[in-house]
Amino acid sequence: MTNTTNQTTTDTTTMTSFDQIIINANLATFSAHYGFDVHIDSKENGKSTSADHAPYGQLENAAIGIKEGTIAWIGSNEQMTPHLSHYQAAQIKDAVGNWITPGLIDCHTHLVYAGNRSNEFEARLHGASYQDIAAQGGGIVATVSATRAASIEEIFAQSEKRLLALIKEGVTSIEIKSGYGLDLDTERKMLTVARQLGDKYDIHVSTSYLAAHALPPEYKDRADDYIEQVCEWLPILHKEGLVDAVDGFCENIAFSSEQIRRVFEVARSLGLPVKLHSEQLSDIGGSALVAEYQGLSSDHLEHLSEADIEKMAASNTVAVLLPGAFYTLRDTKLPPIDALRKHQVAIAISTDCNPGTSPLTSLLLAMNMGCTLFYLTPEEVLAGATINAAQALGLSKKGRIEVGCDADLALWDITRPADLCYQIGLNPIEDIMRQGQWSKG
Numbered sequence: 001m002t003n004t005t006n007q008t009t010t011d012t013t014t015m016t017s018f019d020q021i022i023i024n025a026n027l028a029t030f031s032a033h034y035g036f037d038v039h040i041d042s043k044e045n046g047k048s049t050s051a052d053h054a055p056y057g058q059l060e061n062a063a064i065g066i067k068e069g070t071i072a073w074i075g076s077n078e079q080m081t082p083h084l085s086h087y088q089a090a091q092i093k094d095a096v097g098n099w100i101t102p103g104l105i106d107c108h109t110h111l112v113y114a115g116n117r118s119n120e121f122e123a124r125l126h127g128a129s130y131q132d133i134a135a136q137g138g139g140i141v142a143t144v145s146a147t148r149a150a151s152i153e154e155i156f157a158q159s160e161k162r163l164l165a166l167i168k169e170g171v172t173s174i175e176i177k178s179g180y181g182l183d184l185d186t187e188r189k190m191l192t193v194a195r196q197l198g199d200k201y202d203i204h205v206s207t208s209y210l211a212a213h214a215l216p217p218e219y220k221d222r223a224d225d226y227i228e229q230v231c232e233w234l235p236i237l238h239k240e241g242l243v244d245a246v247d248g249f250c251e252n253i254a255f256s257s258e259q260i261r262r263v264f265e266v267a268r269s270l271g272l273p274v275k276l277h278s279e280q281l282s283d284i285g286g287s288a289l290v291a292e293y294q295g296l297s298s299d300h301l302e303h304l305s306e307a308d309i310e311k312m313a314a315s316n317t318v319a320v321l322l323p324g325a326f327y328t329l330r331d332t333k334l335p336p337i338d339a340l341r342k343h344q345v346a347i348a349i350s351t352d353c354n355p356g357t358s359p360l361t362s363l364l365l366a367m368n369m370g371c372t373l374f375y376l377t378p379e380e381v382l383a384g385a386t387i388n389a390a391q392a393l394g395l396s397k398k399g400r401i402e403v404g405c406d407a408d409l410a411l412w413d414i415t416r417p418a419d420l421c422y423q424i425g426l427n428p429i430e431d432i433m434r435q436g437q438w439s440k441g
């Protein structure tokens with residue numbers, strides 16, 4: 001595809017005015033401009049019929065020009081070489097033939113919370129049942145208690161370590177949910193910490209209001225009353241600039257689709273996009289509801305029906321798959337991957353970082369699990385942590401390498417993109433660019 005880069009130019013003024021340039025790079029662009037089409041494998045029974053298809057949207061021996069935090073030019077190394085003398089050494093990054101992907105995007109996390117639940121993990125391995133643990137105040141209630149009791153500084157300090165683990169693996173955008181407060185003050189505290197983390201580390205943080213996560217103990221047997229509170233708190237926190245999207249947990253053990261609908265109505269009145277934890281344990285119509293509200297994503301989906309997949313396809317709702325929870329719970333019911341492919345629903349992969357069902361702070365490992373546990377291809381899981389994860393967060397300028405997109409990039413010491421999904425426990429990151437600035441040197 002190197003000959004069809006209609007975005008290139010040899011205009012000298014342009015070629016000498018970049019803030020930063022990258023040379024000798026192999027790019028996994030995930031851009032349709034360079035032949036990326038993740039759905040191609042599902043056409044014609046896996047036989048690609050498109051001569052324009054390039055796996056990963058790859059461009060070899062490429063160069064990039066960056067200006068004001070944006071990708072301003074992409075072309076061949078040969079086109080850039082005559083202009084190198086215009087740049088100081090500090091402005092030139094020689095990728096020495098390594099691979100660059102878009103900065104990774106973790107689009108479903110509960111990363112902000114206090115305490116942890118390793119005591120429950122240990123107790124279960126000594127034979128305690130979930131009921132035993134719940135009777136002792138364990139489970140989600142334990143995290144709610146710890147998060148309510150912690151100061152904003154304590155929550156920040158604990159959450160920061162988890163974020164740094166993700167950042168070190170090339171994550172440049174992340175979604176962070178509330179949902180361990182279940183009261184106004186603590187939901188606010190969590191969302192404030194999420195914003196503070198984004199500011200401190202100069203990464204993009206999308207916040208999701210997830211007060212409809214679980215029923216707090218003080219509302220026992222009064223779920224409708226609690227949902228009324230959830231609906232009242234949302235405009236308050238939105239007005240404070242803390243909410244980018246609205247989430248919920250639609251499940252027999254959490255809230256019904258009718259209860260979630262009430263929250264979504266408030267979201268719609270505020271112009272906020274919605275998403276949902278749906279069909280993880282049973283099928284009670286969560287994804288159909290998200291599709292009805294033109295939601296960004298429907299997440300988990302092990303029990304999703306084909307009829308609801310068609311609705312998701314029609315509403316452009318992303319299917320966010322969470323193999324870390326599948327692994328931790330030793331689940332055996334696979335999400336309907338073939339039907340998602342057949343209907344060309346965009347698939348994203350995320351850590352679901354949370355203290356109970358997915359204490360995972362490695363997006364690379366989540367990608368490996370996506371291949372090994374869900375039988376996704378390396379191209380699918382990488383798209384799931386870049387372009388499709390960006391779609392799941394409504395970020396139109398992230399998740400692909402293309403002129404006009406944000407200069408969020410990850411440089412990897414690998415020989416093929418699939419190395420990122422294949423290796424377990426090795427982090428081949430070389431450098432990370434966030435908004436046009438290299439962060440590792």
Ligand SMILES: [Zn+2]
Nearest residue numbers: 108110277352
């Ligand atoms: Zn979740």
